[in-house]
Amino acid sequence: MAHTAHTVKRYRGLMDWLTTVDHKKIGVLYLIAGALFFGIGGIEAILIRIQLIKPMNDFVDPQTFNELITMHGTTMIFLGVMPIIFALMNAIVPLQIGARDVAFPFLNSLGFWTFFFGGLLLNLSWLIGGVPDAGWTSYVPLSSTEYSPHHGVDFYTLGLQISGIGTLIGGINFLATIINMRAPGMSFMRMPMFTWASFITSALILFAFPAVTVGLVLLTFDRLFGGNFFYIPNGGSIVLWQHIFWIFGHPEVYILILPAFGIISDVISTFSRKRLFGYSSMVFATVLIGFLGFMVWAHHMFTVGLGPVANALFSIATMLIAVPTGIKIFNWLFTMWGGSIKFTAANLYAVGFIPTFVMGGVTGVMLASAPADFQFHDTYFVVAHFHYVIVGGLVLGLFSGLHYWWPKMFGRVLAEGLGKATFWMFYIGFQLTFFVQHFLGLTGMPRRVVTYLPNQGFDTMNLISTVGAIMMGIGVLMFLYNIVITSRKPANASNDPWEDGRTLEWTIPSPPPEYNFKQTPLVRGYDAWWKEKMDGNTEMKPAEPIGSIHMPSPSILPFFMSIGLFIAGLGFMFAKDEFGSGIVGFLFNNYIISGLGLLITFGCMFLRSVIDDHGYHIEKEELEDKGVKA
């Protein structure tokens, strides 16, 4: 065996986190970074709501308001909830399929760091150069240099471009992991629903993100190099941007919601102590939603004037999505039916998810009707709709998943009582915030307005909405407090702290050792661990004898590769600016900074190619020393 490979550097402290290729630690990194950006996006949301608390308010000026709504949407979607989804995928999916690691540990780390530095670049706009202010959709010509002359939109295009690379890498990694790394016996139709959802979400990422990559490239070229893609006097087309953005943007919302479906399926099944009702139809519905998700993008563009035929087709395709989604809703209800349900905090979030998501789905079908959409378009009705599916769907799902898997990630169960109180605070706050917004929209309040005149019937509902938003903010703070008090307790969670665990992650210690499974488990059916329990076994049957385990080496290269992109982004952005001092201007204006950034990135890629990573082995004796707990 590769004895030479055994002398690997093992870092400690900060260097450990910068160089780690362990999917569990990368999951924690995603969680921390995602929580940071979620917090920033949440503060932006509360500032928006404070501005709208009363008519003719002047808490923020109109420019700042535009910046707040743009950054709230962009931050929440790309930098807040997606990384938290990736956190759970990283922490849990390899465990659920009985794998020791992901297919590409190095790329996993690269994906995290590019996402992180892209997000950092985007949020750097608050400090230098101007903030994106053209809405999260950055429609042209609003986002062109003509109407957005400062660097705000450049931060948007380049920041999202860099973080998008990270997301794409993550998607490919999870596809390859789920296809190639499953334990013996873990056939596709035995995979837990969260793994299935992660699989389909990753496929959507793979096929949707390159479209926005191109869109952002075109917008960047228009803004920085004088391209004409969206510049009408020279023959450009603004509808082209909308098509490209939404051909990515609509699959994106399914990228967000499918993992939540997966979490809810696992949580409801566990705490109902029943097999998930209609597992195969659940899988089928997930695949179908993923497929149909690519066929509906123009329903965001009903009022553009694509014509009645296009509108009708996209209308029908959109309504079709209600069918697989409805299948899922009924499957969750039937899973609970007759189950012995435990209302833990995780399950409260999961059960609370169902009615709110149904509401979001029903308003979705209303919006899918093109003639009605002409009335709803650009009103608060739309805002209410997508917050019901994203907050009432995805965010509740994420809280559910965090409560459920927290002990597996950190070895400590989050405080249940406080967790339930948090749920009620957040849930009631959510309903107060967004329920009234349906009626605000129906009575005619447009979205993205900085203020409104009194006595139009908007005043009370806006006040209620703001109060609700503050309650949601308090709910998030309660959750953070829960994390703090929980982290002070001893890490003594058992392998299966809920005692009703059904899937493979509950067969190994909490938190798992770096190699996850001392012996790869043999999977004998769906709900592999539950099946063993029902057969009277206390552990999984191993599929291999205990032997030495090969591990990948840590690496700092992903960190530097991403820093290179970050520097290159800044370099391109400011290449044409005038600088006071000579040397800085010289470096930027001659593309030296951007060249240097790209050189760092490509140099790291070169090093990665030529330096072989032999990894290292954890020998049998070491495993037997510390593996006894299992």
Added chain:
Amino acid sequence: MSASAHHAEEHWPHEPEKATLEGRNKVLGFWLFLGGESVLFGTLFATFLALRDQVGDGPTAAELFKLPMVAAATMILLVSSLTSVFAVQALHRKDVKAMLNWLIVTVILGFGFLALEIYEFVEYIHEGHTFTTSAFSSAFYTLVGFHGAHVAFGVAWITILIVQIFKKGLNFVTAPKIYVSAIYWHFIDVVWVFIFTVVYLMGKVG
């Protein structure tokens, strides 16, 4: 898993690129990556098709393109795809010398293609067809330039791999690298076939 692969090193299997789990992951992951690349180029093609008639004051496609030179570039790239197939066949036979020779030929052909493309772009710029001339010109340079950048990346990548093979030899670590670079090379070749058709031939005809 890779440990057992070391034992099998004497035996050269039919598909050495998939002999280890790392190799299988790499090949699969790369195919998936090419799926994403297809969407990337698909979107660029869609953009080009939407904007190709918007020439403004600049020259039109029919005035601009000279098919003989583009046809020559096409032939060069198609032949380079064939030579990379020969390289992979040599890889499967573990004929390192033939593999290296075919890879070197592939790289030289790649350079030839790039030289023609750069010459072509310089010509167009002299004829008043720059990136900022019209929506058509922006879309043209972005689509064809993205492809050209892919060729340049491929040339650099395969060159680095040739050096690696000289230093490290052909084994279960280097075999998947050669194999995926060959898939990549075929992919950019296929993209070029579409560019030749959609950009150049359709540009000449209508």
